Amino acid sequence: MSESFVVALALEGQLRLDDQPALHQAVAVARQQGASQGQDLSLVPGKLIVLACRPQGQHLRGPHQRRLAAQALASLQTRLAAESIPLLHFPQHNTAAALQLLAPLVQPQVVLHCRESRLFDDWPLARESFPRVFAEFRRGLGQAPKPPLPLPDLGGLGGLRLEGAWGWREPTGIDAAAEAAGDSAGERGATDPRSAFPFAGDEASGLARLSHYCLESDGLHQYKEHRNGLVGTEFSSKFSPYLALGSLSVRRIWQTVLDYQALHGADEGSEWMKQELLWREFFLWTAQRHGASFGAPGGLQNRRSDAIEDRELFERWCRGRCGHPLIDAQLNELRTTGYLSNRGRQWVASHFINELRLPWTWGARFFEWWLIDAQPALNTGNWAYLAGVGNDPRSFNGPPRRFDLERQVRLYDPDQMHRRRWS
Ligand SMILES: Cc1cc2nc3c(=O)[nH]c(=O)nc-3n(C[C@H](O)[C@H](O)[C@H](O)COP(=O)(O)OP(=O)(O)OC[C@H]3O[C@@H](n4cnc5c(N)ncnc54)[C@H](O)[C@@H]3O)c2cc1C
CATH class of the missing domain: 3.40.50.620 (HUPs)
Known part of the structure; x- marks a missing residue:
């Protein structure tokens, strides 16, 4: 000892x-x-x-x-x-x-x-009266995030001798065959040339991506215009996998956006990025505030569900064979690479809830397994929002919002580039 x-x-x-x-x-x-x-x-x-x-x-x-x-x-x-x-x-x-x-x-x-990396250390607004609507949350914020901390000097703190424990890895108890099959799916995703997230997950890669997107390319400047894109690495930041793993700090991202604004002014792209980072914050605190009811079928609104528990349809959907070519292409991309654009996620969820009428919690669970950036509070928050049981003010007195997929494709994939790539 x-x-x-x-x-x-x-x-x-x-x-x-x-x-x-x-x-x-x-x-x-x-x-x-x-x-x-x-x-x-x-x-x-x-x-x-x-x-x-x-x-x-x-x-x-x-x-x-x-x-x-x-x-x-x-x-x-x-x-x-x-x-x-x-x-x-x-x-x-x-x-x-x-x-x-x-x-x-x-x-x-x-x-x-x-x-967990958050912009605020403690409740940014009173816990008891935490708003259900994002706009109120944003308006009510009275504090700015603290700046990130630098790397401390670790010199002299190492050297503890732990016989046999160097780089020690606990033997895994879960089914090795299932894990190996999962890992080979992960490997295929890493090498697929169509992937929108071909990057590694470590901290240095996250910091490199941050610097590239905010300071070295036009990414941040054009963020608002391009963020609804479907194909490629540059239509959005791709910070989410790093945030989910904690390999990038959200305060470091916020600070880099401020650094960009100090150089170029507060343009639409950089302001929109701050807004999206606040959405993340909003869902994290909302999940903490409401606990289990946040992810329950009736959600925060405790609504009665009229979803149909059709397991056969769900299984076909899981295999990317629901019969709607646009949705099947999105699911194919998700399972192959783990990444899906925000627009794609919205289409898939809206179709799942409104057209297939399947229980939204099933779709959310499937996403949580496949997404490379799976983060339960954000995944649940977005699914519940689209299912009309969460934080969407439009759904408080009415049905959930529904995406008109034909119109969406005309707007966001007019040349069917995504569909051709992933069919
Ligand atoms: C059904 C559904 C499920 C989702 N599940 C997840 C999830 O498990 N993990 C996850 O990180 N995001 C989730 N999102 C939110 C969003 O789709 C992703 O954060 C975004 O697509 C990630 O790519 P990006 O980093 O390039 O995003 P960018 O557009 O570049 O946004 C920058 C950052 O802002 C935050 N952000 C952006 N949009 C949202 C949003 N709608 N809600 C909360 N934060 C947001 C993220 O941290 C993101 O990394 C989900 C959205 C939907 C509609």
Whole structure:
């Protein structure tokens, strides 16, 4: 058993080092420990270990998101190894259970937990009267997000010797064949040249994408105009997979948009991006406010459902064979690559709810498995919104909004480029 003072940082699904308040705290506690022992700080601070466990209540990741998560973890492990800081991976256990497993090797004196990356640390508006409508949320915000934190100096915090635990990975208990089949779907998605998300999931790739989209290309400037596109890497930012994995901080994105605005002025593209990041925030806090009712069939509005539980139709739909060529093409793209444009997601969900009349929670569950950026609060929030049981004010006194698919195609895929690509 180690004699050192050990600080454990539990990532809790936040797979980055940038803008991690808990990492700063961990570093401060470890260095302080050196000081309180009256020793030379630079020589004998406490030791840091990093735990990558399954966050409490985390959904089971589908093949595409699992592939990105593996990339993000491998890269973190390499970066921490350069400082001799061990990263221990427990895909099946939460932090408390992992600490018990580790107890014979090491018992950290302090455990600090990372939090999901949000623009605001605490309720941005009063919890009790949290608005149901996005416009009210946006208008009511009285505070600006805090700037992101830089990477702390990790020098001297590594070197804890954990016999046999270096880069240790818990043996997985879930069905290995199912996992292998899922992983091969993930691999195929990575190499499909049609993918709108051909990027890796690690922190460096997220920061590179951020810089490319906001500062080096015209992406942010043209965001409002292009965001309803369907094909290619540049019609939208593609930040969502990084946000879902916590390999990019939303405050870092916000700050980069502000940096862009300082250089070029606050144009429509950059203002619209801020609005979309606020949508993300709105759904995260709304999910926290309402708990289980947020994802229940009747949603926040506690509405009676008239959906039809047709399992055969649902299974055909899952295989991308519902018979509507536009929808089948979208589903084909989703299953092959894990990414789907926002417009595509809206069409698929609207068709599922209004034309097929299937229960929206089934569609949401399917998305959660296949999406490379699956994030339950955002997925549920958007599905419930379109099903007319969530935050859409139009649905409070009427039916859900319905997309006229023929009209939508004329507007957004007039040359049928998407359909031809994914049929
Ligand atoms: C049925 C349905 C399910 C969805 N499920 C998810 C999901 O599981 N995970 C997820 O991240 N997004 C989800 N979205 C929201 C949105 O489609 C994606 O965030 C977006 O398409 C991701 O691509 P991007 O990063 O290029 O987006 P951009 O258009 O570049 O937007 C930038 C960021 O703003 C946020 N954002 C944009 N649109 C929305 C929105 N409608 N709701 C909340 N935040 C938004 C995201 O964080 C996104 O990364 C869903 C939308 C629908 C209609």
